[in-house]
Amino acid sequence: MHDIEYMDLALKMAQATRGQTSPNPKVGAVVIKNGEVLGLGAHLRAGTPHAEVYAINAAGEQARGADLYVTLEPCSHYGKTPPCSDLLIKSGIKRVIVAGLDPNPLVAGQGIAKLKEAGIEVEIGIGKAEAYAMNEPFFHFIKTKTPFVTIKAAASFDGKTAAKTGDSKWITSPESRLDVHQLRHEHDAILTGVNTIIHDNPHLTTRLPRGGRNPIRVVLDTYLRTPLESNMIQDRAVKTIIFTGNEIDIEKVASFREFDVEVIPLSQPTILIQEVLQELGKRNIMSLLVEGGSEIHSSFIDNDAYQQIILYVAPKIIGGKTAIPFIGGQGIEIVEDAKKLKFESVQTIGCDLKIIAKPLEE
Numbered sequence: 001m002h003d004i005e006y007m008d009l010a011l012k013m014a015q016a017t018r019g020q021t022s023p024n025p026k027v028g029a030v031v032i033k034n035g036e037v038l039g040l041g042a043h044l045r046a047g048t049p050h051a052e053v054y055a056i057n058a059a060g061e062q063a064r065g066a067d068l069y070v071t072l073e074p075c076s077h078y079g080k081t082p083p084c085s086d087l088l089i090k091s092g093i094k095r096v097i098v099a100g101l102d103p104n105p106l107v108a109g110q111g112i113a114k115l116k117e118a119g120i121e122v123e124i125g126i127g128k129a130e131a132y133a134m135n136e137p138f139f140h141f142i143k144t145k146t147p148f149v150t151i152k153a154a155a156s157f158d159g160k161t162a163a164k165t166g167d168s169k170w171i172t173s174p175e176s177r178l179d180v181h182q183l184r185h186e187h188d189a190i191l192t193g194v195n196t197i198i199h200d201n202p203h204l205t206t207r208l209p210r211g212g213r214n215p216i217r218v219v220l221d222t223y224l225r226t227p228l229e230s231n232m233i234q235d236r237a238v239k240t241i242i243f244t245g246n247e248i249d250i251e252k253v254a255s256f257r258e259f260d261v262e263v264i265p266l267s268q269p270t271i272l273i274q275e276v277l278q279e280l281g282k283r284n285i286m287s288l289l290v291e292g293g294s295e296i297h298s299s300f301i302d303n304d305a306y307q308q309i310i311l312y313v314a315p316k317i318i319g320g321k322t323a324i325p326f327i328g329g330q331g332i333e334i335v336e337d338a339k340k341l342k343f344e345s346v347q348t349i350g351c352d353l354k355i356i357a358k359p360l361e362e
Ligand SMILES: Nc1c(/N=C/[C@H](O)[C@H](O)[C@H](O)COP(=O)(O)O)[nH]c(=O)[nH]c1=O
Pocket: 153, 154, 168, 169, 170, 171, 172, 173, 176, 177, 180, 196, 200, 201, 202, 203, 204, 205, 291, 292, 312
């Protein structure tokens, strides 16, 4: 097999741990000698051994003189686990093939430098694009200390998220809605607005056939209007945070506390998106899924506070000039001022389209 095939093996193992390693990145590692796989490993959960540890331990003495393929630069610091670069040097590995460097300031090239100093051959870049794409939230979070924001919208062919009556069940297909639950599983937190709570009474939980992790629920609710009898207050399914302005009735906060709902008044009368993202970053929330509605979507877009948009488009026409589009807000006056995107991918899912777009870097 060739280098890229062994790196593919490591990438696949890293991908298999989607949704479970936060706030750490997903990493896969493979030990190869004379065309034989001697060790395999993936980082399974923050605070547990790194991918390289599993792969090297499986290879044992055989690691001496072998090659190691790893999707992220071996760490060189004591976090919750000892540095992988020291382990690799001790194990006698001859050559290390790394897909991508680790931008974590604690690592950032030091892992590679240590390996080279110890006389280990290092090659960088095979599988870099995929290794980077799978950990984009981690790299964003390490740099900005705020979550990587994905706006998720579901709309009809003519861009509506509900009929003029407010009815929206269901616009997209069961396959698309299942895909949304996979997205939820992969995110640390999911955010919606109080209007969606009032109209859709959602649970915002992850309901995959095989279970799945519930993201922390976050509600933007300036005046604390979330009804106590809402599903996501009553179901106690997962930690729920409600961000409000600073002019709320403190008495009401107590009634939410008994449902393990944390109400956080922010510093201004209205909610500033950047302040919400900083508060979530302080709680080590690395990835945030924004599930609207249209006013919430427009506040993230107007503040350039998102890294990607995932739009599910159904082959249906809803029409109606008062039916709500998936982005609301004030909007622009002249098209020249439109927010510019670039389309990353378009795929069919069930009978729908799934479009992933990112802000166009000027
Ligand atoms: N109406 C549609 C959506 N509607 C999404 C709503 O805003 C709200 O997130 C859901 O009702 C969530 O409910 P729960 O958390 O599953 O209990 N989302 C979709 O992807 N397709 C649609 O057709």
